[in-house]
Amino acid sequence: MSEPVLTVEDLSVRIAGLHILQGVSFTVAPTGVTVLLGRNGVGKTTTLRAVVGLTPRSGEVRGTVRMGARSLLSQRTHRLVRDGLGYVPEDRCVFAGLTVAENLRLAERRGTTAAYDRVFALFPELDRRSRQRAGSLSGGQQQMLAIGRVLLNDNRLLLVDEPTKGLAPKVVTEVAEVLERVAESVPVLLVEQNLAVVRRLARDAVVLAAGRVAWAGDAQELLLETALTRSLLGVGSVEGHQPASQPAAAASAPEDGN
């Protein structure tokens, strides 16, 4: 098997007295989509934020994270991004008062040529709406802008946190289509609760429960295991799936018992 693009080993994160991640280990394949799953509050976002160096300063991160041969945990976020770690956060973080064009311009990296052609080929609407304030875009359009901003630059790996959250079904499909095309050229570590999107995109899956890896393997096999998806994710089938809205008692971050 080819070398993983990302290796996470024994990752532990403590924030505000909570031991949120407790020895998480997994790898991300160098092609395709690896999905990070789990019920609400199990530590998915905390995992992505630790990888990209965005754990709050008051927090403590231990373990090893490598992109290829390079160790990431000691690096500052801006360096990681410059070296090809793209991050699309859950809350999209577009600058509401700036136009689409200005939001994109802010993402340009000095010394590199921004790939506007690539972004506008994927999202023609961003080109058409370049003078519109980002704050007046729909949720789906803002998500496209957040992804487009990251794709202006070349990436070795994309981390994408719940890109379909809160979007209408038609827009969910559009976002999934875009990610499918993106994943043809760059590997993606995706946090996603919509299992229809997971079924469409993911090759590998890592499931977290209570801050630990509860299952890892072939995503499509996982989706066939109704009893497993019910126990790990709180849903029994992909069809008609709604994300579990309530954190399971066993799946919320535990009190620090140490």
Ligand SMILES: Nc1ncnc2c1ncn2[C@@H]1O[C@H](COP(=O)(O)OP(=O)(O)OP(=O)(O)O)[C@@H](O)[C@H]1O
């Ligand atoms: N800065 C913080 N301060 C205190 N607690 C935090 C902080 N960040 C995360 N947590 C807690 O850590 C746990 C894991 O949060 P995280 O956002 O990683 O979960 P998640 O699996 O991404 O959840 P969801 O699916 O609901 O987005 C939660 O109980 C959350 O309240």
